[in-house]
Amino acid sequence: xxxxxxxxxxxxxxxxxxxxxxxxxxxxxxxxxxxxxxxxxxxxxxxxxxxxxxxxxxxxxxxxxxxxxxxxxxxxxxxxxxxxxxxxxxxxxxxxxxxxxxxxxxxxxxxxxxxxxxxxxxxxxxxxxxxxxxxxxxxxxxxxxxxxxxxxxxxxxxxxxxxxxxxxxxxxxxxxxxxxxxxxxxxxxxxxxxxxxxxxxxxxxxxxxxxxxxxxxxxxxxxxxxxxxxxxxxxxxxxxxxxxxxxxxxxxxxxxxxxxxxxxxxxxxxxxxxxxxxxxxxxxxxxxxxxxxxxxxxxxxxxxxxxxxxxxxxxxxxxxxxxxxxxxxxxxxxxxxxxxxxxxxxxxxxxxxxxxxxxxxxxxxxxxxxxxxxxxxxxxxxxxxxxxxxxxxxxxxxxxxxxxxxxxxxxxxxxxxxxxxxxxxxxxxxxxxxxxxxxxxxxxxxxxxxxxxxxxxxxxxxxxxxxxxxxxxxxxxxxxxxxxxxxxxxxxxxxxxxxxxxxxxxxxxxxxxxxxxxxxxxxxx
Amino acid sequence: xxxxxxxxxxxxxxxxxxxxxxxxxxxxxxxxxxxxxxxxxxxxxxxxxxxxxxxxxxxxxxxxxxxxxxxxxxxxxxxxxxxxxxxxxxxxxxxxxxxxxxxxxxxxxxxxxxxxxxxxx
Numbered sequence: 154x155x156x157x158x159x160x161x162x163x164x165x166x167x168x169x170x171x172x173x174x175x176x177x178x179x180x181x182x183x184x185x186x187x188x189x190x191x192x193x194x195x196x197x198x199x200x201x202x203x204x205x206x207x208x209x210x211x212x213x214x215x216x217x218x219x220x221x222x223x224x225x226x227x228x229x230x231x232x233x234x235x236x237x238x239x240x241x242x243x244x245x246x247x248x249x250x251x252x253x254x255x256x257x258x259x260x261x262x263x264x265x266x267x268x269x270x271x272x273x274x275x276x277x278x279x280x281x282x283x284x285x286x287x288x289x290x291x292x293x294x295x296x297x298x299x300x301x302x303x304x305x306x307x308x309x310x311x312x313x314x315x316x317x318x319x320x321x322x323x324x325x326x327x328x329x330x331x332x333x334x335x336x337x338x339x340x341x342x343x344x345x346x347x348x349x350x351x352x353x354x355x356x357x358x359x360x361x362x363x364x365x366x367x368x369x370x371x372x373x374x375x376x377x378x379x380x381x382x383x384x385x386x387x388x389x390x391x392x393x394x395x396x397x398x399x400x401x402x403x404x405x406x407x408x409x410x411x412x413x414x415x416x417x418x419x420x421x422x423x424x425x426x427x428x429x430x431x432x433x434x435x436x437x438x439x440x441x442x443x444x445x446x447x448x449x450x451x452x453x454x455x456x457x458x459x460x461x462x463x464x465x466x467x468x469x470x471x472x473x474x475x476x477x478x479x480x481x482x483x484x485x486x487x488x489x490x491x492x493x494x495x496x497x498x499x500x501x502x503x504x505x506x507x508x509x510x511x512x513x514x515x516x517x518x519x520x521x522x523x524x525x526x527x528x529x530x531x532x533x534x535x536x537x538x539x540x541x542x543x544x545x546x547x548x549x550x551x552x553x554x555x556x557x558x559x560x561x562x563x564x565x566x567x568x569x570x571x572x573x574x575x576x577x578x579x580x581x582x583x584x585x586x587x588x589x590x591x592x593x594x595x596x597x598x599x600x601x602x603x604x605x606x607x608x609x610x611x612x613x614x615x616x617x618x619x620x621x622x623x624x625x626x627x628x629x630x631x632x633x634x635x636x637x638x639x640x641x642x643x644x645x646x647x648x649x650x651x652x653x654x655x656x657x658x659x660x661x662x663x664x665x666x667x668x669x670x671x672x673x674x675x676x677x678x
Numbered sequence: 679x680x681x682x683x684x685x686x687x688x689x690x691x692x693x694x695x696x697x698x699x700x701x702x703x704x705x706x707x708x709x710x711x712x713x714x715x716x717x718x719x720x721x722x723x724x725x726x727x728x729x730x731x732x733x734x735x736x737x738x739x740x741x742x743x744x745x746x747x748x749x750x751x752x753x754x755x756x757x758x759x760x761x762x763x764x765x766x767x768x769x770x771x772x773x774x775x776x777x778x779x780x781x782x783x784x785x786x787x788x789x790x791x792x793x794x795x796x797x798x799x
Contacts, residue, residue, distance in 0.1 A: 164764060166771035188785045192792040 167235035172224070174238060175217035176248055177311050183210035184304035191298055200271075203300035204263045210304060211256045218248055230677035232317055236380060239317035239451075242674025246524050247314040247447040254439040254531040255307045257649045261432035261535070262299055266643025267542055268549070271295040272430040273339045281344035296339055302332035303436065310440055314447030317455075317677070319369040319379040319405070322448060326365060326412065329444060330358050333437060337429040342549030350428025357411070357421045365408025371401030381456040382678050388460050395463075402457060402464060409452065413445035414494075415501040416475030423486075426494035431550060434490065435538035438497055439531035446504050446527055453508055454517045455678045461511050468509045469605060475502030476612035483619045489541055489552045492619060493534070496578055499616050500530055506609055507593040510600035518599045521672035522592035528667060529577075529585035529660050536653025537574045543567060543640050551637035557623065559632030564639035568627045570654050575624055577657045579617040585660030592668065743795055754783050 171178070187206055194202055222245050230241025265271045270293030277296055279286045309329030316322040338351030373379050375397035376387035388398060411418040426434045457464060479499025486492040504526055510519030544551050544560065544567070551557070561568035577584035590613065594606045642650070660667060761768070761776045768775075790796060 162767070163769055164767045164772070166769070185782055185785050188789050192785075192789040 168233065170231050170233040170240070172221050173226070173231055173233055173240040175221060176214040176252070177238070177308065177315070179214040179217055180210060180304055180311060181308040183207070183213075184301050184308055187301035187304055191301060196294065199297040200263075200265075200295065203297050204259075207259050207263075207300045207304060208256070211252055211259065215249065215252045215256075218245060218252065221245070222249075228674060230674065232677060236317055237321040238312070238315045239677040240315060241677040243447070243450065243520060243524060243676055244315040246671055246673075247443060247527075248311050250443050250524075250528045250531065251307060251310050251314070251440055254443065254528075254535060255303070255436070257532070257535040257652050258432060258436035258439060259300075259303060260645040260649040260652075261435050261539055261542065262303060264432070264542075264643055264645040264649075265293075265295075267545070267640050267646055268341060269293050270341070272341055272432050272542065273299050274341045274344065277335075277339050281348065286344065290341070295341070299336055299339060299433075302336050306330075306332040306336070306436075307440065310444035310447075313444045314451065316448070316451075317381055319372065319381070319384075322452075323362070323366055323369060326362060326408070326448075329441070330362070330412070333433075333441065334358060336433045336436075337425055339433070340428065340430040343428070346428040347430065348428075350425045353428075354421055354425045361408045361411035361418070364404045364411070368401045368403070368405030368408060371397050371404065375401055381452065384456040385459060385678065388457070398460070399463060402460075403467075405452070406449075406464075406468070409445060409449050410471065410505075413442060413449060413501050413504070414498055415505055416471045416478060416498070419475065419478060419498040419501070422498055423491040423494040426497070427488060427490045427552070431490070431538050431542040435535045438493070438534045438538065442497065442501070442504075442534075443527045443531055446501075446508060446523060449505075449508050450520055450523055451676055454511065454520060455676050458511060458515060458517070458678075461509075465509055465511075468505060469602070472502045472505040472509065472605060473608055475499065475505060476609055477502075480612040480615040483616060486619070487554050489554055489557065489623070490538075492554070492623070493537060493541070493578075496616060496620070497534070499612060500578070502612065503590060503593055503609055504530075506597045506602065506605055510593075510596040510602060512600050517675065518596040519593065520675065521668065522589075522596040524671040525660075525664070525668055526589035526593050528671075529589040529657065532653045532656040532660075533574050533577045533584075533586060534653075536650045536657065537571065537578070539642075539646055539650040539653065540567060540571045540574065542646065543642055544637050545640055546635075546637040554623065554626060556633065556637050558626050558630035558636065560627040560636075560639070562632055563636070567639050570650065572624045572627065573654060574657065575620040577661070579620040580613055581617075583658075583661045585657045585664070588661055588664040588668075592664075740798060743790075747790065747795070750783060750786065754780065 183206060187203060190202055190206065191199065221240075230239055230244065232239045262273075263271070273295040275289050275292055275294035275296060276285075279289060306329050309325050309327070309332070312325035313322060313329055316325050334351055334355040337354050338348050340347035369379060372384055375393060376384040378384070378387075387393065407418065410416065411421075414422040426438065429437065453461075476499050479495050479497070479502060483492055483495035483499065486495060504523055507519040507523030507526060510522070511517050541552065542550060544557065546556070560571075573584070577586035580586040580590040590609075594609060597603075597606050597609075757779065758776070761772065765772065
């Protein structure tokens with residue numbers, strides 16, 4: 154009888170705080186609209202309409218975010234959609250960061266002045282080297298699917314940083330990864346290299362996802378729930394076997410570190426950064442990094458904060474390995490995109506230091522520092538890749554470092570801006586890179602990681618050498634007679650580079666505003 | 679004690695005995711007329727080796743597209759069935775959700791259709 158009564162009852166719908174998740178809904182909804190437009194519009198209208206839709210979406214989502222952030226909201230954040238999504242201060246900061254960085258990336262993606270027709274191929278499915286492929290190299294069409302793909306990836310990233318349980322996190326991870334795999338293979342020039350990048354990224358990414366999923370399964374076995382807070386609660390009790398917990402943690406973290414291009418899980422980074430179209434590399438280097446570290450921060454501080462003494466040593470080692478690999482292998486690179494890729498591996502090490510800076514009292518001074526670092530690094534990287542896309546010869550981008558010799562004589566402005574960005578990546582004062590490193594290292598010292606900070610400083614010094622080498626090459630070498638030309642960029646690339654460079658400078662001079670904002674709240678637990 | 683499981687055990691024993699009997703008896707009492715089709719792998723798609731019949735050693739990529747679309751709509755059905763069973767209990771919210779779900783897949787369908795993914799050529 155009871156069973157019948159229970160069956161007749163309504164199934165309760167989960168509470169949804171539409172205001173809180175509005176930015177997410179705007180981005181994902183627009184991504185679906187974008188697919189529909191791609192299907193229904195004639196070819197010649199697609200680029201313009203898609204661009205307006207994409208930029209409008211980013212502005213609209215940012216507006217919704219500002220509206221929610223400034224309205225009356227619970228200080229500790231809200232968990233909505235049956236606790237699957239947590240909208241708290243770090244979520245809002247990461248969402249804003251992702252939206253603004255995506256805006257810069259979309260400007261680079263949409264640019265058609267640097268490369269006639271844009272950096273993307275018209276028909277990515279045509280086999281490289283065939284007659285059809287050579288014919289389309291000279292045509293100016295482009296695969297406008299890159300706009301919906303960007304929006305889907307962005308929607309996935311925003312879900313990833315706000316996901317409050319591991320299953321939502323896994324779905325978000327796939328939503329952000331799958332479009333990126335495709336976007337890597339869309340380069341107009343050097344099709345084979347681009348396809349190689351896409352396949353490598355896909356295979357290794359699928360492997361990393363499997364690790365992540367296995368970790369989720371083991372943690373579910375341990376805690377009986379995939380919710381981050383439930384894992385923390387289960388780990389606080391001591392009556393369960395720790396084997397499942399730490400095996401699960403290890404596998405989960407491998408998946409996350411892969412996406413963040415940290416340390417020994419970085420091997421895809423140089424190949425993919427080099428082969429992917431430069432605007433996509435900028436998007437990946439800035440936004441994927443933000444999303445991955447947003448996820449790492451949340452998982453470590455919410456689910457595993459009270460077991461930190463067991464795992465901190467492992468991630469300590471990973472951070473060291475990442476910094477050393479990035480700094481040392483960066484020295485040997487001859488391709489500017491690969492060099493920035495190794496630089497991003499080194500930066501991932503610094504970011505990981507911030508992520509593991511938890512104190513025994515249960516506070517996480519590293520969270521706000523890492524959030525600031527992510528924002529600062531993202532802008533610098535987007536501008537740097539914007540510059541890389543300008544230096545070209547007849548084969549497309551001239552990414553070999555020898556071709557950059559004497560660039561200051563050809564184009565003092567481009568060389569000057571690139572020098573400034575490299576100094577920011579190296580962490581020289583008056584740039585955002587310095588402030589970012591400073592706050593991360595301070596947080597690490599507060600959390601008792603002083604030896605790690607010493608290693609990080611040495612790694613920074615080694616890495617500074619290869620940034621300075623490029624600067625010396627640009628200013629004090631004779632230009633090659635058949636060297637590349639510097640394209641005068643159109644409005645979009647100019648805006649993206651200016652935005653990146655100005656933010657890098659402003660955050661270096663007046664970081665207080667953003668630092669305060671990054672420190673307004675902690676993760677919802 | 680094991681009463682509830684006795685029919686199950688009998689069932690397994692019967693199935694095993696029948697399989698054993700069939701396999702053992704078939705060579706002795708059945709006719710032997712071999713042809714090529716009988717030696718092929720059963721219900722496993724096109725023979726991948728040594729040479730597929732079409733395309734000079736390559737598989738037509740159109741199979742892949744069709745398979746992907748099939749999986750998509752298969753999954754759609756997987757979600758529609760439980761919805762249909764619980765539709766009255768889910769109320770308006772459930773209806774809106776399932777319409778959104780079908781619409782989202784519909785966008786993908788429109789895209790594939792307009793881009794010629796459904797033409798076999």
